[in-house]
Amino acid sequence: MSTWFLLPLCVLTCCCSRSNGALSCPDMCTCHFSSSDTKVVCSDDSLSQFPSDCLPGNTTSLSIQSTNLSTITANHLQATPLLNELQLYYNNLSTLPSDLLRAVPHLHTLDLTGNHLHFLPPYVFSHAPLRNLVLKNNLISGVDADWLPDNSNLTWLDLSGNHLTAVPTALFQKLRHLKNLDLSHNRLEKLLAGALNPLSSLERLNLEGNQLSALDPSAFRNTPNLTHLFLQENQLERLPPTLLQGLHRLEFLFLNLNRLGHISNTLLEQLSSPWTSNHLWVAFSQNPWVCDKKVEDLWKWLQKNQKKAFLADDIRCASPESLKERSVMSLTDSELGL
Template sequence: MVASIQEFNAVKTQVRRSTGGHKDPYIQVMTVWFTLALTLLCLACCCHGTMSCPTLCKCYPRRAEVVCSEVPLTQFPSEGLPENTTLLTIQYTNITSITEEDLKAIPLLEGLHLYSNNLKNLSSDLLRGVPRLNTLDLTGNKLAYLPPNVFSHAPLQTLVLKNNMFEKVHGEWFSHSSNLTWLDISGNRLTTVPSALLQKVPHLENLDLAHNRLEKISLNSLDGLTKLERLNLQNNKLSSLDASIFNNNRNLTYLFVSENQLEKLPATILRGLTKLQGVSLDDNKLTHIPPGLLDQLPSLHDEGLDLTTNPWLCDGKVEYLWRWLQKNKAKAFTAENIVCAKPLSLQGRSVLALKEETEYFWRWLMHPQNVLFLEEVPCASPEVLKNQQVVSLRPSIVVLVPPWGSRRQIDFHIGVHL
């Protein structure tokens, strides 16, 4: 092309000399047209491959991005795919497979988003031809199994396997320690935490295991994740957590354990997690908070703690939670919605609204073995309450049972209440 331009300039110079330096109008017009033709030819040659675009796709040359989101698409859009593509999105199509050869055509690829297609399997060499790929999103496909080393051939930092059909995930997916920082396996069918896989991702900062069927987190399974900042265990079937489960996760900033079946929490489970800014424990089966548990959260943000939708038992053990809420109301998400489930007389009442009237009251409540909310005990006095059931009194009456535990009609005056 350069030679052609030089030849054209040489001819133009000869023409000028032969006409004595005067510009012939015909020569001028031809010069303009010839220059325009050369310019268009140059652009066509320089832009070949960047202006092409596959059928049923949209291309954005300035950011080297291609987006294919048409349902009729059933095969990888190889034809017309610009070689310099760095970001490829294929979504909501009927594509069922993708191969190593498909991706070799775009060696500069950095981000591959393949969500909501019909992918059922992947080749172990799939990523061999994309050495710059750092983000792979496979959300919403029909993947249930992946071969060993499938993620070993690219420097992945973000891997999303959300909403597939995995019952197990394997450490063999990576042949060696990975630089992965973001791993999302939510919305699958996992029953156990993938310990073997987590050992291969020591740089992980975000781990999402929400919406699975996890029943237990095995001891030490999270120990290698010293850089972990965000852990999502929401909507599983966890009924308990070991006191030392987060011992090595001192960088945790957000912890989501809502919508599980937790009945109690170890008093030391949050010890050392001083960077926690948000903790979600809502929608479990918690009845009490161990004394001192929430005092271990100095970095908690406003509305950073969610304790709503739990069946709180408002007996003597509720004092710690009550006192903490009094001092840290702003730290609790909708604090007024943390309500008593039992006893019946306090059902629906906000824990925050409970009142301490005497030190004697709390001293007795701190010894639950001395406190019973008796539904079958009637009042003997005062006269205005004679024969009325204690549990029906408003405000609620706490019955103090003597050491010998006799269950009989008790003569007392109303002086201890909420």
């Protein structure tokens, strides 16, 4: 066989691997073909360029994970016009072009977890009908409302593990369909009155691991569909008595790992009212409860609602010294001064 014939064959073999007969797949990637979709996964840490060569044109899901990829452009994505899901987590991306998604008009899920993104240009997520956007564990300190179109279809937004110091209120004006919002493990100090008002469809709100020291009484007044509220690992010292008013669908409330010393009877009554979900779980543990007469409301609530309290025995007194580390439930009338 002549050398000139072998050359083109070698080039094809070097740039593509074969799967299912004639179907091609980029080197350092794995392709899964079916009658309805094509999924491509690239997870080789030596990958540093977008795998354009031999990428199937009917790819519906593309995952590039834990590689050295540092650049991706709209031109790269022109090779996958049918793309529905794009996962780019734990790579070396530090920025994105504003027109990144113009060639993927069917994209509904974009996951950029664990990159080095700190600044994103306006309109960067405006060219595709995104429903799920994950920006978890990046370096983002500010959010631009112009990232998204006015009629955004987002139902899931994850901004956890970034450097946010303020809630992106202007962005929320565009997120009237949002059901799941994760702002956990940022540097938020305040949740301003009315900040969540546009999010009337919100079902899950995660504010865990921030620096919140107080909440406005009306913070959740316009989010009646909340079922999960995560407020643990903050610096909350008190809760407004009417904070949970109207949250009749609430199923999970996490308040552990804060600085709560007392809690009002009005708020506790909301957690045991006939309108509250029968499957409600509440986490109160790891707070510095002051076991004086004012803890009576919590004590009585725990007696009646022990099954609703997650790790009820771990709800313990921090003071006075004579009751330190005692379970609140185990206290007697005389110890409470009743």
